Amino acid sequence: xxxxxxxxxxxxxFGDVRALDGVDLDVPEGTVLGLLGPNGAGxxxxxxxxxxxxxxxxxxAVVAGVDVLRHPDAVRRSIGLSGQFAAVDEYLTGRExxxxxxxxxxxxxxxxxxxxxxxxxxxxxxDAADRPAKTYSGGMRRRLDLxxxxxxxxPVMFMDEPTTGLDPxxxxxxxxxxxxxxxxxxxxxxxxxxxxxxxxxxxxxxxVDHGRxxxxxxxDQLKARTGxxxxxxxxxxxxxxxxxxxxxxxxxxxxxxxxxxxRRLTVPVTGGAKLLxxxxxxxxxxxxxxxxxxxxxxxxxxxxxxxxxxxxESTDQDQSDAPHQQKERNGKEAVK
Amino acid sequence: xxxVTEAAPAAAPGxxxxxxxxxxxxxAQRNLIxxxxxxEMLIFGLIQPIMFVVLFTYVFxxxxxxxxxxxxxxxxxxxxxxxxxxTVTFATAGAGAGIxxxxxxxxxxxxxxxxxxxxxxxxxxxxADLVQTALTVLVLAIVALLVGWRTGSDGDTNPxxxxxxxxxxxxxxxxxxxxxxxxxxxxxxxxxxxxGGLVWLFPVTFLSNAFVDTxxxxxxxxxxxxxxxxxATVQAARVLFANPGQSTSGAWPMQHPVxxxxxxxxxxxxxxxxxAVRKYRSATA
Numbered sequence: 001x002x003x004x005x006x007x008x009x010x011x012x013x014f015g016d017v018r019a020l021d022g023v024d025l026d027v028p029e030g031t032v033l034g035l036l037g038p039n040g041a042g043x044x045x046x047x048x049x050x051x052x053x054x055x056x057x058x059x060x061a062v063v064a065g066v067d068v069l070r071h072p073d074a075v076r077r078s079i080g081l082s083g084q085f086a087a088v089d090e091y092l093t094g095r096e097x098x099x100x101x102x103x104x105x106x107x108x109x110x111x112x113x114x115x116x117x118x119x120x121x122x123x124x125x126x127d128a129a130d131r132p133a134k135t136y137s138g139g140m141r142r143r144l145d146l147x148x149x150x151x152x153x154x155p156v157m158f159m160d161e162p163t164t165g166l167d168p169x170x171x172x173x174x175x176x177x178x179x180x181x182x183x184x185x186x187x188x189x190x191x192x193x194x195x196x197x198x199x200x201x202x203x204x205x206x207x208v209d210h211g212r213x214x215x216x217x218x219x220d221q222l223k224a225r226t227g228x229x230x231x232x233x234x235x236x237x238x239x240x241x242x243x244x245x246x247x248x249x250x251x252x253x254x255x256x257x258x259x260x261x262x263r264r265l266t267v268p269v270t271g272g273a274k275l276l277x278x279x280x281x282x283x284x285x286x287x288x289x290x291x292x293x294x295x296x297x298x299x300x301x302x303x304x305x306x307x308x309x310x311x312x313e314s315t316d317q318d319q320s321d322a323p324h325q326q327k328e329r330n331g332k333e334a335v336k
Numbered sequence: 337x338x339x340v341t342e343a344a345p346a347a348a349p350g351x352x353x354x355x356x357x358x359x360x361x362x363x364a365q366r367n368l369i370x371x372x373x374x375x376e377m378l379i380f381g382l383i384q385p386i387m388f389v390v391l392f393t394y395v396f397x398x399x400x401x402x403x404x405x406x407x408x409x410x411x412x413x414x415x416x417x418x419x420x421x422x423t424v425t426f427a428t429a430g431a432g433a434g435i436x437x438x439x440x441x442x443x444x445x446x447x448x449x450x451x452x453x454x455x456x457x458x459x460x461x462x463x464a465d466l467v468q469t470a471l472t473v474l475v476l477a478i479v480a481l482l483v484g485w486r487t488g489s490d491g492d493t494n495p496x497x498x499x500x501x502x503x504x505x506x507x508x509x510x511x512x513x514x515x516x517x518x519x520x521x522x523x524x525x526x527x528x529x530x531x532g533g534l535v536w537l538f539p540v541t542f543l544s545n546a547f548v549d550t551x552x553x554x555x556x557x558x559x560x561x562x563x564x565x566x567x568a569t570v571q572a573a574r575v576l577f578a579n580p581g582q583s584t585s586g587a588w589p590m591q592h593p594v595x596x597x598x599x600x601x602x603x604x605x606x607x608x609x610x611x612a613v614r615k616y617r618s619a620t621a
Contacts, residue, residue: 053445053449076451083442083446084442085442087441087442088443089370089443092370100363100365101446103362104359104447104456105450105452106451106452
């Protein structure tokens, strides 16, 4: 039996651009699939096809057991969509927004009113409930948008980059909300360009690039494909880099990569913390000063890089502190 | 699949028409709340027609020749039907900008993902605009009375006929908001919808009998003006207001202005509503 969200060979072209080039997905009921990929990979187009907003040129899509192309209206009754932009009416209050959405889900006025109050409470918006949404902070708007998607407690949810543009604190908060939701049994398809987010929220991750799913599996499975852990060393003195490479050769399981300008050496290893201690001792014995050393386990960044041959975001990023900086920058790009 | 049945929303009202009306009213309510929270929009919407009344009356009034008369009072009474008609058509730009803004902000995506009647988002918007237009026309009518406009200046006043004139004017305005809706769905930004919604209104409202007597136009221009849907409503309003300067042309819309106005407006609604709803269903933000 196909999952709560099922897609087979979805193709969508816009002029010359093949936005979707045969997307296959299968999300079992009650699980979270993270659709991971860079801008323009086809994540949003996939969501739009599955939520009846866009008609694919070919392919098949079934959501909550209903054929999306044949019965879009029935699908709409079973889904909630939270988009890239907090799609709320900024001149309406939080309460008015939720009541309107409830009524448009064909709830009766009284039921919509009660449900709105319940959601405002749940999303910590009660104090701001009767203020126009334009006075809300970015995080509050996102929460309101998410609440709007949950008005009928739909069995299947779609979230298109729910935390894009949010600061870390708000992102954390939203993650908690999403986790709660999922623990209640909702099937969720979530798109993100934050590798950390997919890692954090999704049971399964589908990596998308150029309109295709290029890999799918759990976070661990994907990481395993990239290989094991590595040791990274930043050498104090450029003159001693060759000597340091020599040391690492003795411990490593493969080629040492050298980044000349940052004085950073990276070598794949097995043996974890114990090995790290040995390397430090050996470097010390030879009098090679180091600014930094660390054991690095593969992140989804690495997975993406090894799968696509290009980084999820731009490539000139200093890898060690990449996740945080990249998030901030992408946030800005997406808001534009 | 128990989750599905559990979460199933309240059943939609029995028939499609009922649901469409209900959803449209919900969206109209939303837009009216919005409008009430942006009173500047209503005020700016009022300033322009009031300025037109004052400027046309006092600047052009003395030198405009209407029929055989050049009196300022006659021109004022001639002018008002035109100003009313022009004012109702300017609601087009508001509808267009509002819908483009909804697209831009992702609200149209939200609406389209909801199990609601297909045309309701647009119908709701145009209905809200109709309410706003009616308010504008009311204020404008008061200003017009203050500067000396009188119905029945060309004969007897009949309140029912005056009301009918306002009905036709509002219907014209409503029809034009559907053109605005289509423009709003077709452009990329709210700004483009505002200017795109206004630009074409100038030739439509000026190539008409609204401000001048078409009898003084060159023949080809006069034909355009007399068959202009906008002129039909102006002529109908003038006839029903019993104001001076009614066209005596033999063109069918000038001879049967009430019917012509009705037919034109209904035709515009049918054509542009169909196009706009179709566009809405495939709208991509």
